[in-house]
Amino acid sequence: MKEKLSIVKIGGNIIEDANALNAFLKLFSKLEGKKILVHGGGKRATSIASKLGIESKMVNGRRITDAETLEVITMVYGGLVNKNVVAKLQALNSNAIGLTGADANSITSIKRPVKDIDFGFVGDVKHVAHNAVNKLIQANFTPVFCAITHDGNGQLLNTNADTITSQVAVGMSALYDTSIYYCFELNGVLEDINDKNSVIKQIDTNIYKNLLDKGIIADGMLPKLENCFDALKGGVTNIHMGNTSMLTQENDNFTTITL
Amino acid sequence: MKEKLSIVKIGGNIIEDANALNAFLKLFSKLEGKKILVHGGGKRATSIASKLGIESKMVNGRRITDAETLEVITMVYGGLVNKNVVAKLQALNSNAIGLTGADANSITSIKRPVKDIDFGFVGDVKHVAHNAVNKLIQANFTPVFCAITHDGNGQLLNTNADTITSQVAVGMSALYDTSIYYCFELNGVLEDINDKNSVIKQIDTNIYKNLLDKGIIADGMLPKLENCFDALKGGVTNIHMGNTSMLTQENDNFTTITL
Numbered sequence: 271m272k273e274k275l276s277i278v279k280i281g282g283n284i285i286e287d288a289n290a291l292n293a294f295l296k297l298f299s300k301l302e303g304k305k306i307l308v309h310g311g312g313k314r315a316t317s318i319a320s321k322l323g324i325e326s327k328m329v330n331g332r333r334i335t336d337a338e339t340l341e342v343i344t345m346v347y348g349g350l351v352n353k354n355v356v357a358k359l360q361a362l363n364s365n366a367i368g369l370t371g372a373d374a375n376s377i378t379s380i381k382r383p384v385k386d387i388d389f390g391f392v393g394d395v396k397h398v399a400h401n402a403v404n405k406l407i408q409a410n411f412t413p414v415f416c417a418i419t420h421d422g423n424g425q426l427l428n429t430n431a432d433t434i435t436s437q438v439a440v441g442m443s444a445l446y447d448t449s450i451y452y453c454f455e456l457n458g459v460l461e462d463i464n465d466k467n468s469v470i471k472q473i474d475t476n477i478y479k480n481l482l483d484k485g486i487i488a489d490g491m492l493p494k495l496e497n498c499f500d501a502l503k504g505g506v507t508n509i510h511m512g513n514t515s516m517l518t519q520e521n522d523n524f525t526t527i528t529l
Numbered sequence: 530m531k532e533k534l535s536i537v538k539i540g541g542n543i544i545e546d547a548n549a550l551n552a553f554l555k556l557f558s559k560l561e562g563k564k565i566l567v568h569g570g571g572k573r574a575t576s577i578a579s580k581l582g583i584e585s586k587m588v589n590g591r592r593i594t595d596a597e598t599l600e601v602i603t604m605v606y607g608g609l610v611n612k613n614v615v616a617k618l619q620a621l622n623s624n625a626i627g628l629t630g631a632d633a634n635s636i637t638s639i640k641r642p643v644k645d646i647d648f649g650f651v652g653d654v655k656h657v658a659h660n661a662v663n664k665l666i667q668a669n670f671t672p673v674f675c676a677i678t679h680d681g682n683g684q685l686l687n688t689n690a691d692t693i694t695s696q697v698a699v700g701m702s703a704l705y706d707t708s709i710y711y712c713f714e715l716n717g718v719l720e721d722i723n724d725k726n727s728v729i730k731q732i733d734t735n736i737y738k739n740l741l742d743k744g745i746i747a748d749g750m751l752p753k754l755e756n757c758f759d760a761l762k763g764g765v766t767n768i769h770m771g772n773t774s775m776l777t778q779e780n781d782n783f784t785t786i787t788l
Contacts, residue, residue, distance in 0.1 A: 348607070350607075353603050353677065360631055363612060367633045372625075373615055373626045405664050424619070488532075
């Protein structure tokens with residue numbers, strides 16, 4: 271039987287709120303077993319870009335990443351956010367090591383081909399070096415990934431943090447019984463988007479089809495769930511979606527997704 | 530007999546010149562055996578701070594690091610410079626992993642006590658976790674340190690890159706036959722500051738005393754050499770100072786310092 275590995279993803283809503291971040295990191299540091307953290311960066315990059323006179327352009331929720339914007343992302347995600355998260359985890363006795371996909375050659379991606387839109391320096395994950403990541407885990411380090419990868423030819427690439435999470439989880443499934451925890455602002459996938467307590471606790475392939483037929487899965491949730499089922503098909507054991515308290519035993523009001 | 534380990538330090542003059550940096554990284558990637566890179570950040574932090582409306586204050590060549598300046602340093606040293614160096618080394622098949630002292634809890638420091646001057650968030654190195662760094666080296670990663678450490682209580686601290694180099698070298702000397710290469714703008718320690726070819730090839734304790742008596746060691750070089758002798762007394766085998774071509778076999782015109 272494979273050892274368990276938890277991969278936890280937090281987004282901008284937690285990163286940008288110092289109290290929420292500190293509370294989350296306490297929960298994360300207490301989470302038992304081997305684990306990996308993946309974080310986005312979000313609005314901090316936008317505000318620093320703005321101060322530097324760089325306009326942020328978004329298309330379908332994705333940042334258009336020109337060379338100047340990539341520099342800001344590298345500074346904010348790879349430096350400011352990642353290193354402060356690592357220092358805070360160290361203070362909680364969690365032996366964190368902060369990474370982009372370039373570090374330890376852990377995540378290689380391909381610059382997104384230009385079709386209708388030129389996303390600029392945005393990468394789609396090609397390969398996760400699970401053995402390299404495992405060397406860090408086996409040395410009792412807790413990898414903390416920011417949303418940056420590289421192309422192997424010296425180019426850093428801005429990469430969606432949800433995708434990094436699922437691809438790292440798929441990669442690590444070769445070695446571990448892998449669970450993903452997507453922490454976000456909702457309590458889980460909701461039956462009624464206007465009722466925050468209408469959490470659908472279990473979703474599997476059949477239930478998912480049924481929810482799609484009923485039109486219950488809203489636009490924003492659709493790509494997230496498609497991404498989840500891709501990860502499960504890739505070998506991930508189960509995926510949890512909810513607020514950060516799902517990392518504790520006290521909260522069982524979140525969504526668990528399996529095949 | 531201990532295995533050899535080379536610790537190479539580059540400063541702002543190389544970091545800030547894309548051609549010089551690329552040329553250096555080629556040499557570094559070809560350097561045989563286990564190795565560590567340490568880099569400063571320099572003027573890039575000053576120019577980005579200036580764009581963000583933060584004034585850089587220097588006293589005796591050291592940056593006064595208030596909270597805003599520390600954020601810029603964390604962005605520039607830990608993000609922009611470090612991650613681009615790592616990506617470039619990966620393209621040269623050097624399996625680099627970028628670190629601050631917070632990562633892997635590798636370098637702990639103490640916030641400098643306020644005497645005449647309040648340096649702000651500046652750290653003096655207290656402890657190098659040589660076993661943690663060695664886990665990375667043994668896993669065939671090449672650590673790339675930027676000039677940031679942490680206090681173990683969640684606070685990042687701006688730390689002199691020369692000091693990080695010598696302290697990491699002293700720490701690693703417990704496990705390795707350790708050499709330092711300080712790459713800088715001169716060809717070595719000069720007998721005549723106005724003659725760039727007047728390199729003093731060998732300096733030991735006796736020669737050093739003699740040079741001091743003669744007044745040959747200039748102000749800027751004095752703390753560097755004091756730092757070198759401290760490192761040698763701490764167990765470092767030898768220290769080389771010169772331009773980056775000293776990493777090749779072709780150049781023997783640089784300064785080597787031993788006890």
